[in-house]
Amino acid sequence: MLLARVIGNVVATQKNQRYEGTRSMLCRQITPEGTDMDYTCIALDSVNSGEGDIVLIVQEGWGASTASTGKPGAAIDSAIVGVVDYVDLLTGDEG
Numbered sequence: 430m431l432l433a434r435v436i437g438n439v440v441a442t443q444k445n446q447r448y449e450g451t452r453s454m455l456c457r458q459i460t461p462e463g464t465d466m467d468y469t470c471i472a473l474d475s476v477n478s479g480e481g482d483i484v485l486i487v488q489e490g491w492g493a494s495t496a497s498t499g500k501p502g503a504a505i506d507s508a509i510v511g512v513v514d515y516v517d518l519l520t521g522d523e524g
Contacts, residue, residue, distance in 0.1 A: 431456075432516070433456040433483070433484055433485075433486050434463075434465070436456065440453075454473075456471070456507075456509070459483070470506075473509070476511060478509050478512050483513040484513060
């Protein structure tokens with residue numbers, strides 16, 4: 430799974446029928462502290478995320494396919510499967 434920020438929508442007026450009713454989102458991977466990383470990907474949205482949301486992305490074909498379309502077997506590499514409310518990091522002072 431990846432932690433990422435949604436940075437925009439990808440609009441496709443023509444797409445494979447298996448993707449009808451899905452939204453494609455442009456996402457940038459972030460560190461747990463929220464710092465942008467270099468990796469950017471397109472992921473199908475299965476949780477109604479929006480621009481600026483911090484999300485969890487699964488990058489495994491079977492899980493991504495079934496999460497985003499409800500149908501196994503679609504050729505999908507990445508899917509947004511959760512919107513993150515917050516990340517709680519241990520500071521090292523806890524013990």
